[in-house]
Amino acid sequence: MSVQPDGVRREIPFARFTACDTLSAMAGFTNPALYAFVALIGEGCTLAEVRITPHCGGFDLRHVADSSASDDDLLLMEIAALRALAQATAEGDFRPNKAAPNLRRGWRCSVRDVQELESALRQLYPGALADWYAAQSPTPPITSYRDLAARQTGLYRITQILPDTLAAQATVACCDSRFCLRRRLWTVPGLPPDPVEAKSVIPCLEPCSQLLDFARCAMKLEQQPKAEFTPAEGDVAVLVNALETALENPKPGVREGSSADPANPRRLRLLLEKLRPLLPAGVKAEE
Numbered sequence: 001m002s003v004q005p006d007g008v009r010r011e012i013p014f015a016r017f018t019a020c021d022t023l024s025a026m027a028g029f030t031n032p033a034l035y036a037f038v039a040l041i042g043e044g045c046t047l048a049e050v051r052i053t054p055h056c057g058g059f060d061l062r063h064v065a066d067s068s069a070s071d072d073d074l075l076l077m078e079i080a081a082l083r084a085l086a087q088a089t090a091e092g093d094f095r096p097n098k099a100a101p102n103l104r105r106g107w108r109c110s111v112r113d114v115q116e117l118e119s120a121l122r123q124l125y126p127g128a129l130a131d132w133y134a135a136q137s138p139t140p141p142i143t144s145y146r147d148l149a150a151r152q153t154g155l156y157r158i159t160q161i162l163p164d165t166l167a168a169q170a171t172v173a174c175c176d177s178r179f180c181l182r183r184r185l186w187t188v189p190g191l192p193p194d195p196v197e198a199k200s201v202i203p204c205l206e207p208c209s210q211l212l213d214f215a216r217c218a219m220k221l222e223q224q225p226k227a228e229f230t231p232a233e234g235d236v237a238v239l240v241n242a243l244e245t246a247l248e249n250p251k252p253g254v255r256e257g258s259s260a261d262p263a264n265p266r267r268l269r270l271l272l273e274k275l276r277p278l279l280p281a282g283v284k285a286e287e
């Protein structure tokens, strides 16, 4: 089963892509991932936050939230400028994760052919097409949390000793769709892959450096002395509510990659994940 750019699931045997390599070469481009992707665009598709629409023999790219905006209201950008666009948020903060759902709006890019499309997507979502294509393989190159952590040395060796529950909580927090639109295909014991509906078709084949850093932070927190605090169930509900509100209204200026900052939204999400099991059953049912 394959998930296509428009989110539709359809059977696409990997062998078909391999057979298409010859056709792609005949068509003037040799990247099978690009060829497979272009074949599925149809009348338009959305890749994470970018809307791709066939236009005048090429393609129009823009932020999906600007899909219905007039061309005149959007800044026309060259392909080379997309790299800088993807580097920073609208507030000017660095975007360490290019799949974070905070790509700037207000632009459009017109590409003339599939090679330019590949170039443009490479600026916006580095590695996305190759990963998407690799994920179609009968044996996708997926590395689990445990396998990746086992290879860590130095500062990140600590990621090996997270208990399964904490590793799963840290993953849920770090990979939340508020922070990353890659669909996690790798697993931690007790945590299945992300459903495609929750994110985008760009797959995540192994834990990224941001995840490892966050797992390290979660383990460091776990090793700290514990404060004595036994909240009533009603107070847990208050804390959960406060965290959800804070997540919806993140503090400005917090660096996305700074796991050590207690105001980092991923830290709030981790605490939320730890508190939720303590909620009374009635409150859980309302979620």
Ligand code: SF4
Residues within 6 Å of the ligand: 099, 174, 175, 180, 181, 182, 183, 184, 204, 205, 206, 207, 208, 209, 210, 211
């Ligand atoms: S590990 Fe998580 S945060 Fe990192 S790219 Fe994958 S899904 Fe996104």
